[in-house]
Amino acid sequence: MNKRVGVLALQGAFREHRQVLEQLGCDVVEVRKTCDLEGIHGLIIPGGESTTIGKLLNIDGMGDEIKKLATKDLPIFGTCAGMILLSKTIIDSDQYRLNLMDTVVERNAFGRQVASFETDLMVPAIGPNPIRAVFIRAPYLREVAPNVGILADYDGKIVFARQGNLLASAFHPELTPDQRVHQYFLDMIDEYWAH
Template sequence: MRIGVLALQGAFIEHQKSLAACGVESMQIRKPEQLEAIQGLIIPGGESTTMGKLMHQFDLFEPIVELGQQGTPIFGTCAGMIMLAREIYGSEQPRLGLMDIEVERNAFGRQVESFEADLEVPALGEDPFKAVFIRAPYIHRVGDPVEILAQYGEKIVLARQGHYLAAAFHPELTEDLRLHRYFLNMIGSY
């Protein structure tokens, strides 16, 4: 199994390290033809408006939409969650629109208001998952096919819709590999 990590900006190397710790090969994705060699894709955190512009510039936007529509699992973290969303509260910025969610950008405040929190994530077991929130979004609204996996207070911060997984936080910045393993299990052959 080989997982692609969108490598236009953001924490893509940290995701690759997490995947390696899971015993899985990964590759950096910067060209559309590279998408043919992967069984899953991670869209990392970063800055979502810049990421959208770079995806268009590198002709990756439509190929990633097609990849998702063909059933390839996609995991978006922080800005990656924003890119997966169908709607972005108060914004018309480019997005993939693959998940039936509405997200709110920078919902927890500015960079200096970043924080860590223990989340209850039943899908990952009984132990809390330490989540790192950096200028994080949250899910404002979910559609019927979306399963809420975790909340921070009243805010939805982890959700799944079929072969799409979206986290408002950065699991790649912790040593807890459970969320990466959860994604790999979505692919089926892990």
């Protein structure tokens, strides 16, 4: 299947996601307006400033349209700020969120920008070899409901999780040459469009 994947391009690291998806053979749509969501097979919400992206999503009703697509099981992958926006609960914040994943997220959980780091992460769902994970002012999931699958944790903190058609990572898979996390998301898209 020729995949048409949207990358939310309001703010943040959307270009890097675009490059990985194009290398994997996808048609990529930079989503800036609600109409850009039409005809996509999946959506990536990139890292950036979650409060800024949230405000922009709320302007022309794009957030509501993304929620509708999520209820139809469209695969959505949020990285870093995207993980924050997908969560139902954000600790100490009433900022706009999509309110889709049954998760409680803590922002800047590993410290400020200077506390950014890289590490090898074991993700059994992706394969036996670790992935290189880049954490930049990263959040983590403090709590997840029983219907949320934990794909990876770091230092006892949940940093990668899946709930049905929703995928969330605290790290930035687009910043390393390893394409397995994006491929995992594309496999989710294949699963969804197969039925």
